[in-house]
Amino acid sequence: MKIVIINYGAGNIQSIKFAIKRLGYEAVLSHDEEEIRNADKVIFPGVGEASSAMEMLKSTGLDKVIPTLTQPVLGICLGMQLMCKYCEEGDTKGLNIFDCDVLRFDESEKVPQIGWNQIENLKSDLFKGIKEKEYMYLVHSYYVPMNNEAIATTNYGLKYASALQEKNFYGVQFHPEKSSKAGEQIVRNFLEM
Amino acid sequence: MLTKRIIPCLDIKNGRTVKGVNFVDLRDAGDPVELAEIYANEGADELVFLDITATEQRRKTLVELVMHVAEKVNIPFTVGGGISSVEDVEVLLNSGADKVSINSSAVKNPQLINDLAARFGSQCVVVAIDAKQINGEWMVHLVGGKVPTDIKLFDWAKEVEKRGAGEILFTSMDHDGTKNGFANKALAYLSELVNIPIIASGGAGNMQHFADTFIEGKADAALAASVFHFKEIEIVDLKNELKNQGVAVRL
Numbered sequence: 001m002k003i004v005i006i007n008y009g010a011g012n013i014q015s016i017k018f019a020i021k022r023l024g025y026e027a028v029l030s031h032d033e034e035e036i037r038n039a040d041k042v043i044f045p046g047v048g049e050a051s052s053a054m055e056m057l058k059s060t061g062l063d064k065v066i067p068t069l070t071q072p073v074l075g076i077c078l079g080m081q082l083m084c085k086y087c088e089e090g091d092t093k094g095l096n097i098f099d100c101d102v103l104r105f106d107e108s109e110k111v112p113q114i115g116w117n118q119i120e121n122l123k124s125d126l127f128k129g130i131k132e133k134e135y136m137y138l139v140h141s142y143y144v145p146m147n148n149e150a151i152a153t154t155n156y157g158l159k160y161a162s163a164l165q166e167k168n169f170y171g172v173q174f175h176p177e178k179s180s181k182a183g184e185q186i187v188r189n190f191l192e193m
Numbered sequence: 194m195l196t197k198r199i200i201p202c203l204d205i206k207n208g209r210t211v212k213g214v215n216f217v218d219l220r221d222a223g224d225p226v227e228l229a230e231i232y233a234n235e236g237a238d239e240l241v242f243l244d245i246t247a248t249e250q251r252r253k254t255l256v257e258l259v260m261h262v263a264e265k266v267n268i269p270f271t272v273g274g275g276i277s278s279v280e281d282v283e284v285l286l287n288s289g290a291d292k293v294s295i296n297s298s299a300v301k302n303p304q305l306i307n308d309l310a311a312r313f314g315s316q317c318v319v320v321a322i323d324a325k326q327i328n329g330e331w332m333v334h335l336v337g338g339k340v341p342t343d344i345k346l347f348d349w350a351k352e353v354e355k356r357g358a359g360e361i362l363f364t365s366m367d368h369d370g371t372k373n374g375f376a377n378k379a380l381a382y383l384s385e386l387v388n389i390p391i392i393a394s395g396g397a398g399n400m401q402h403f404a405d406t407f408i409e410g411k412a413d414a415a416l417a418a419s420v421f422h423f424k425e426i427e428i429v430d431l432k433n434e435l436k437n438q439g440v441a442v443r444l
Binding site for chain 1: 195331
């Protein structure tokens with residue numbers, strides 16, 4: 001199986017690479033269109049600020065490539081957010097794979113949300129073997145409001161979509177690669193889809 | 194519900210843990226990676242590695258350590274100690290660190306906080322503040338609490354939040370090492386003052402101290418070293434006790 005982690009200069013990509021390795025698979029880092037298109041599974045990571053990450057995607061031309069991929073694609077954290085229509089952070093136009101906007105948490109809770117919170121209302125093979133209300137590690141200031149593409153929800157001041165799916169595209173707001181054994185199970189589920 | 198975090202802190206010198214640890218099941222008592230794996234398996238929510246190496250080689254050994262930790266450990270970790278530039282942070286994050294903690298360098302060059310937040314996002318910028326009370330006023334100290342400044346803790350906390358810090362790690366030098374509990378009054382004030390998470394540090398001696406810092410001190414996370422390293426407190430026992438007292442924890 002060929003696993004590609006999209007490497008466009010945004011954030012911590014070693015963690016997901018190592019998580020995949022702990023599961024017994026090898027992933028390559030790449031920003032090459034050909035290599036990404038030929039992969040069986042594509043992971044689209046991202047940590048950092050939306051508009052600068054989007055600029056980096058554009059400079060490599062990957063903003064045109066990602067929405068046309070046909071194999072399973074998993075966006076993580078900012079990766080998922082960039083797959084949405086619009087991100088309030090940096091007034092950023094997204095890839096429009098998921099038909100939803102990404103908004104900033106209001107100040108009723110501390111921002112960013114940092115730590116372990118529960119995912120529930122799980123509805124996807126991505127969560128095979130994962131129990132309702134399992135804990136995942138999250139660190140983010142922006143969130144996706146509830147919508148039809150939600151396959152998991154989390155509560156932080158309000159109920160929001162912590163995972164999304166549209167056809168072959170999956171997005172998770174939490175960091176499965178940093179969420180202990182349950183998180184690794186989610187990565188495994190994605191790789192073995 | 195977002196849970197309160199328990200964070201063991203490992204002091205590192207030349208790639209090895211420095212404070213003694215009392216783990217009979219540890220093959221190599223000085224190996225931070227092995228210790229980190231054990232803590233992750235025991236239910237630690239995060240780890241902090243504080244590098245106190247003072248040699249020329251420090252950056253290289255720290256980067257190697259971060260790589261090794263990222264390879265083995267499936268929970269988030271923060272790296273601190275001697276970080277003073279955007280380039281320092283870039284290499285650590287690229288090696289697999291989730292967050293970095295800056296302390297004296299932020300006091301000397303507050304713009305660093307803005308630069309790091311703009312480049313990497315607030316979520317990975319932890320500003321560590323060491324403070325102690327002088328004539329009833331909490332004052333920021335540098336170099337592990339040795340050097341006093343004329344900066345007030347609460348002013349500085351407000352400023353680092355405004356500049357883009359994602360979290361504050363507050364160590365009370367008055368409580369650190371005493372095992373008499375955390376600085377809950379100052380912590381509670383801090384937690385109300387800013388709207389970013391606060392990590393309590395300094396003073397952990399027993400399980401009640403953790404409950405107190407979450408309930409009275411309104412801390413979002415609590416950090417400790419020796420009580421964990423010497424097995425005075427088991428993380429799973431601590432979390433069960435916290436749960437019994439109504440504190441949300443990941444179990």
